[in-house]
Amino acid sequence: MRRFAARWLHAGATALAVVLLLGGQATPAAALTTTPGDAAATAYTRDSVRAATWNMCGEAGGKYASEAGYCPWRNGNATDTGRKKPNGSPIYDYDGPRKKMEGVVKLIDERNLNAVLLQEVCAGTTPGDLYGTSHLDELAKLLAGKGWSFASAGVTRPDDGEGPEPERKDSELIDSEGSSCRGDALTGTLSVAIAVKGQITWKSENDFNTPVGTGLSMSSSTILCAEVAGWESHLCSTHISNFNADRYKAKDDPKWEVPISQTTAKAYYDKQIDIVVDTVKKFPSVVLGGDFNTSNQETLQPLYTLMAECDQKAYLPNDGVYNDAVNEVTKLTRTNPSLRGDGGYLSYDMTTSKIDYLFSTGGFTGCDSRTEFGDATNYLVDAAGGQPLCHKTDMVCTPDDDAYSDHTPVYGYTQGGPALAWKLDGSATATTGGTAGLTGASLDGTSDWRTAEHGGALYMDGRVDEAVAAGGPAFDTARSFTVSAWARLDADAGTSAVLSQDGNRVSGVILFYNAGDNSWRFGLPRSDADGWSIDQAVAPGAVKGQWTRLTGVYDSATGKASLFVDGTKKAEATHTARWRASGPFVVGRDLVSGVRNAGFKGHIQRVEAFDHALRDDQVASYSGTMAAPTGENIAMQGPQGELSQGCHQHPGTFDNAFGTAGSLTPTLHATVRHPDPSKNVWAEFSLWDNTTGTQILSLGTPASKSTTTVKGQGTVSLTVPKLSPGHSYGWRVRTADDTTNDTPVSANCHFKAPAA
Secondary structure (H helix, E strand, O other): OOEEEOOOOOOOOOOOOEEEEOOOOOOOOOOOOOOOOOOOOOHHHOOOOEEEEEEOOOOOOOOOOOOOOOOOOOOOOEEEEEEEOOOOOEEEEEOHHHHHHHHHHHHHHHHOOOEEEEEEEEEOOOOOOOOOEOHHHHHHHHOOOOOEEEEEEEOEOOOOOOOOOOOOOOOOOOOOOOOEOOOOOEOOEEEEEEEEEOOEEEEEEEEOOOOOOOOOOOOEOEEEEEEEOOOOOEEEEEEOOOOHHHHOOOOOOOOOOOOOOHHHHHHHHHHHHHHHHHHHOOOOOEEEEEEOOOOOHHHHHHHHHHOEEHHHOOOOOOOOOOOOOOOOOOEEEEEEEEEOOOOOEEEEEEEEEOOEEEEEOOOEEEEEEOHHHEOOOOOEOOOOOOOOOOOOOOOOOOOOOOOOEOEOOEEEEEOOOOOEEEOOOOOOOOEEEOOOOOEOOOOOOOOEEEOOOOOOEEEEEOOHHHOEEOOOOOOOOOOOEEEEEEEEEOOOOOOEEEEEEEOOOOEEEEEEEEOOOOEEEEEEEOOOOOOOOEEEEEEEOOOOOOOEEEEEEEEOOOOEEEEEEOOEEEEEEEOOOOOOOOOOEEEOOEEEOOEEEOOOEEEEEEEEEEOOOOOHHHHHHHHHOOOOOEOOOOOEEOOOOOOOOOOOOOOOOOOOOOOEEOOOOOEEEEEEEOOOOOOEEEEEEEEEEOOOOOEEEOOOOHHHEOOOOEEOEEEEEEEOOOOOOOOEEEEEEEEEOOOOOOOOEOOOEEEEOOOO
C-alpha cells in the first residue's frame, strides 16, 4: 500500500500528519468479464443520457469530524428564525441541505447533465414536522423553471423500530414509506432519488427487505426506476447494503442476529444484487447508478455481464494532456485516527476506494469521478491550516468549499444519436443537431437542391463559395468522434472535400476524394499550421457517378483513425497529434494554409456527426441495417405518475403501471430510419388485447402498415381500430421497406383504453 502526503500539508508540518492511502481503489479482477454495452449495435437510434450517480451522505452522521458518520453540510450554519418550538426553544434554519444540493446543481451545470441518481437524501415532508427541509425540495427550488422532475423511494434505517412500511398502491412520485430523516435541519423520508430534465411519467420501486431491528448495521434499501417522457432509456438508482462488518459486531441484545457468518453476509448482499439484476432486465434500455458498498468488482459480475460500467475503460489518451484514469475513487474515509481528549483529530489516514458505479445497457462515450467534490478537508485541530474548534466541545468544523459528501459523484454520457444531422434532402431546413442552423447554400443554379436525386440531395459545382456551414463546431477534434455522409462524385470532379471542420489555418478533420490516385480519404492534420502535414486513412478505388456511404471514425484513446466505405472498414491510420479545431463544421470544402480549398463537385446528402467513436459493428449496423423504430408512442393522460408509455416489462409495486390513451381509437407513432436515404420506409404495428388475449393487428398484414410512408427517415403513424373501454393493450412495431420485413422489432409497449 503506497502512502502519499496529503495536498494540504506544508513542508514544515508536524510528524503527526494526514496521509492518503490509495490501496482501496478498485481494480478489475482478473476473472471479471465486461461488456462495452449496446449489444444490438443500435445506440445511434437513441438520445444520449448524461447522468451522474452520487451518495450525498445527507441524513445520518456525527456533528464533528471524528464522530461516527460525520458528513459535511449535514446541518450547516444555523440562523434563528424567530419562531419557537412547542417547548419554547428557538427554531433555526440550516443551510447545509441547500449547500449539498448546490453541489448537485454545480455538477449538472459543469457537465451538462440531464439526469442525477442520488442516494442518502431526504425527500418530502415528515407529517407533523414544523421545521426543517428536504434535499429534494431544495434541489427543486434550485432547478425551478428548468424542466426538471423528481422521484424518490424510501429506505429504512437498521435501528428503525417500526420496520419497513408497506408500500402504498398509488402513483406517488415522492415516496413516504421509509424512515423519517433525523435532526432539526431535515424533514422527509430517507431515500434514494432520481432527478431528470424531463417529465417523469412512471416509477417503480423494488424493496430489498433485508433485516432491520436485528442488530445489523446497514439499512434496508430499494431500487428506484423511472420512465421519462420521450426517452428510450429508463433510469434506476439504488443503494446496496454490505453486511460484512456485522461478522465482527458484538451481540448486545439476545434478539440480535449478530455476529453473522460470512455465508450469511454474502447471501444478504447477493439477494440485493439479484433483485437489481432482475429489475434492470425488464427494460430494453436502462442507466443504473448507485452506491454498491464494495470495491470487489467480482461481486458485481452479474451486472458487468449485462451492462457497461462507465469507468472500466479510458475514453481519452493518457498522454500528459488528457489523463483519463480508470476505476477512479469514489469514497474518502478517515481511518487510523489519533484523537485528543476532546475528540479533535491529531492525525488520520485518508483511505480511498471505489464503491459507487454507473452502468448502462447502451455503453458510454465518457466517464469521470469528480473527485474534487469529495470531502478531503483538513480537520486536524493543531496543524497549520487546521481547525482548532473541530471537536466535540465546540463542534465548529468547516468543510472545503467543494466538499459536499464523503462520496464523489461519478458521471458519464451514454452512446446516442448524432450531435449534428443534416438530411440535405432537398430543403435548407431539413436539418437537426446541436449546432447552429445550416447557412451558406446559394440557389443560383450551380449549388442547389435536387429533390429527385437519390431521395433528395444538395448539388455543388466545385466552387468553394458554394459550401454550406454550421455556426460553429460539431464536435471536439481532439477527442473521439465519427463523421458520415452519402456522396456522389461527378465524372469530372477533381479533389473534393465532402466535409471538414475549420481550424485557424487548416481543417482539423477532412473527409475527401483525392483525384491524384482516385481514393477516398479520412484525414486529420497534425497541427493548426500552414502546409500539408496530415495523417490519412486511404481507401483506393473510388467510383465516380455512384452513391457511396462514407464514414470516418477517430478514437482518441487508441489514436486510430478508420475509414469505412459502405459500412466496411477499408483503411486505418494512426493519429496522435491531437488538437482542437474550433471553427465551423463545413460541407463541401476544406481549409488549407488559411485558404478555402477542394470544393466538392457532385451530390451530398445525409451528413451526420457524432461526438464519440462508433465501433465497427455499430458502423456496419448504421450503414446497412433497418433498426427497430424509436420515439414516443401514443399520448397518455392521467394523474402524475400514471402517464407511462409502458415500454417495459416491469409493472413494479404499483397496480396502475401504464398510462391511459386519450381515446378509444388512439394513433400509434414510430420514428423509422432506412440506411439508404433514397428508399421508402414505413412501420408495421402489432396490437393485442392483454385483457382477453385477442390479437388485433399482426406484423406483415396489410392492416398493420402505417398510413404514412417516408423517404429515408421520419415519423409514421397508424390509427388503430376501436378498442374496448377499460381494457389493457400491448403493441410493438418494426421498420419495413419494399425488400424485406426481416427487421428488429421494438420493445413491447402497453397502455389502457379509457372507460366508455
